[in-house]
Amino acid sequence: MPSATVENYIKKILVLSLDTREGQVGMGEIAKGLEVAAGTATSMIKNLERSKLVRYKSRQGVTLTAKGRKLGMDMLRRHRLVETFLVETLGLDWTEIHQEAEELEHAISEKVLDRLDKFLGRPEYDPHGDPIPTKDGKFAERRIRNLLECQSKQPRTIKLLTDQSTDFLNFARRKGLVPGTSVEVTNRDLISDAVELRVGNKKPFTLGSKAAKKILVSS
Amino acid sequence: MPSATVENYIKKILVLSLDTREGQVGMGEIAKGLEVAAGTATSMIKNLERSKLVRYKSRQGVTLTAKGRKLGMDMLRRHRLVETFLVETLGLDWTEIHQEAEELEHAISEKVLDRLDKFLGRPEYDPHGDPIPTKDGKFAERRIRNLLECQSKQPRTIKLLTDQSTDFLNFARRKGLVPGTSVEVTNRDLISDAVELRVGNKKPFTLGSKAAKKILVSS
DNA sequence: GATTTCATTTTGATTAGTCAAAGTCTCTTC
DNA sequence: GAAGAGACTTTGACTAATCAAAATGAAATC
Ligand SMILES: [Mn+2]
Ligand SMILES: [Mn+2]
Ligand SMILES: [Mn+2]
Ligand SMILES: [Mn+2]
Numbered sequence: 001m002p003s004a005t006v007e008n009y010i011k012k013i014l015v016l017s018l019d020t021r022e023g024q025v026g027m028g029e030i031a032k033g034l035e036v037a038a039g040t041a042t043s044m045i046k047n048l049e050r051s052k053l054v055r056y057k058s059r060q061g062v063t064l065t066a067k068g069r070k071l072g073m074d075m076l077r078r079h080r081l082v083e084t085f086l087v088e089t090l091g092l093d094w095t096e097i098h099q100e101a102e103e104l105e106h107a108i109s110e111k112v113l114d115r116l117d118k119f120l121g122r123p124e125y126d127p128h129g130d131p132i133p134t135k136d137g138k139f140a141e142r143r144i145r146n147l148l149e150c151q152s153k154q155p156r157t158i159k160l161l162t163d164q165s166t167d168f169l170n171f172a173r174r175k176g177l178v179p180g181t182s183v184e185v186t187n188r189d190l191i192s193d194a195v196e197l198r199v200g201n202k203k204p205f206t207l208g209s210k211a212a213k214k215i216l217v218s219s
Numbered sequence: 220m221p222s223a224t225v226e227n228y229i230k231k232i233l234v235l236s237l238d239t240r241e242g243q244v245g246m247g248e249i250a251k252g253l254e255v256a257a258g259t260a261t262s263m264i265k266n267l268e269r270s271k272l273v274r275y276k277s278r279q280g281v282t283l284t285a286k287g288r289k290l291g292m293d294m295l296r297r298h299r300l301v302e303t304f305l306v307e308t309l310g311l312d313w314t315e316i317h318q319e320a321e322e323l324e325h326a327i328s329e330k331v332l333d334r335l336d337k338f339l340g341r342p343e344y345d346p347h348g349d350p351i352p353t354k355d356g357k358f359a360e361r362r363i364r365n366l367l368e369c370q371s372k373q374p375r376t377i378k379l380l381t382d383q384s385t386d387f388l389n390f391a392r393r394k395g396l397v398p399g400t401s402v403e404v405t406n407r408d409l410i411s412d413a414v415e416l417r418v419g420n421k422k423p424f425t426l427g428s429k430a431a432k433k434i435l436v437s438s
Numbered sequence: 439g440a441t442t443t444c445a446t447t448t449t450g451a452t453t454a455g456t457c458a459a460a461g462t463c464t465c466t467t468c
Numbered sequence: 469g470a471a472g473a474g475a476c477t478t479t480g481a482c483t484a485a486t487c488a489a490a491a492t493g494a495a496a497t498c
Contacts, residue, residue: 089308090335092331103326103327103328104326107325108323111319115311
């Protein structure tokens with residue numbers, strides 16, 4: 001059985017690789033993402049290679065093997081189902097569940113996970129709007145883009161916030177920017193680096209491009 | 220924060236000490252109970268002493284400090300609430316939940332535990348009939364005895380099976396000896412070392428003293 | 439009282455995961 | 469193409485948890 005540490009590395013590599021054309025992830029991203037020293041990551045990656053979970057080219061990067069991708073998807077499934085449970089069933093707040101799930105994901109057996117999945121009604125998205133992989137490691141489609149890429153004057157539904165720090169999530173909630181809410185881009189000005197948007201019937205307000213990029217919506 | 224290992228040691232010491240007049244637990248019991256080598260237990264106990272969780276007299280035994288007892292009770296609470304959740308909410312079988320809870324108990328935060336407790340309706344007993352400590356570490360009263368100590372001809376209710384191995388639990392279930400069921404001791408013969416009992420309206424059968432001792436009932 | 443036995447403790451080693459700091463590459467920049 | 473900057477790797481050291489096997493102590497037996 002992989003240790004919790006191994007599971008965390010593989011999950012991180014998977015998530016990072018999803019944003020990358022060729023699925024190759026740099027050592028620095030991994031170290032930073034897991035808040036460990038660079039050398040720690042290098043030595044851990046060599047372990048993972050010995051376990052055939054990743055392929056590793058020195059000074060180039062890391063890619064998951066099929067085995068690694070399977071484990072990573074499984075971890076994502078665990079993490080997101082647990083998050084869904086914490087919000088849906090226990091009524092916790094979606095801004096504070098990430099850390100909880102970070103621990104629970106390693107402690108939950110396959111059997112318990114299946115029961116949980118059933119109990120929750122086989123949800124497709126977690127409380128942050130992230131898709132929950134199915135048991136055989138398939139992702140539900142996403143079909144969403146960030147607010148910076150949206151043309152104006154069309155209602156959109158918020159699906160996902162990519163920055164899940166408590167600070168950002170709190171800001172988002174204050175503005176009503178929670179998954180499921182309907183928003184409309186009322187104006188875009190790429191020169192001044194800003195997007196104006198309206199949430200429901202409230203007064204429109206302006207968002208910088210950095211923040212706008214973190215908010216994913218479906219048309 | 221105590222590691223999962225520390226939590227396991229303290230929980231084991233607490234449970235062992237509950238069966239002992241003076242609350243003192245021998246090194247051998249601890250090592251055996253946790254399935255580690257004797258020397259491993261000795262060295263771990265010294266750690267626990269440094270952390271002020273136990274008092275330790277070389278070659279005599281170990282007792283919990285107030286701090287240790289508090290942690291132990293907390294672990295028992297976690298363990299038993301998780302077990303209750305697994306059976307009540309997810310519908311798992313009470314013969315197979317112990318190991319699951321053994322992992323989950325370390326991964327669950329105070330906040331999640333409280334929500335779970337509330338969600339479950341603040342249960343007082345776990346699926347094995349063990350009392351669940353309250354948040355401030357108080358045990359519900361037990362008022363139950365084992366079947367070997369019972370006088371005949373009086374209906375009793377099964378409260379707890381002290382041997383929680385899968386084998387014993389399966390045997391017990393086959394015989395209908397599950398918590399909540401009503402039984403009656405129809406005959407006791409201490410010389411032949413046996414207890415005869417009837418479950419509901421079924422035909423009475425005989426139990427050896429070892430097994431009888433493992434079944435706790437309330438009058 | 440000497441001896442044996444058995445539980446316990448000590449010793450020496452191992453493994454996973456980690457860090458700081460020193461060393462090495464590789465890609466820009468001039 | 470030499471130099472420098474930054475990313476990456478290596479090295480040496482540390483901690484928690486563990487085991488096997490040797491040493492020790494205390495109680496029971498002779
Ligand atoms: Mn994790
Ligand atoms: Mn999530
Ligand atoms: Mn445990
Ligand atoms: Mn139990």
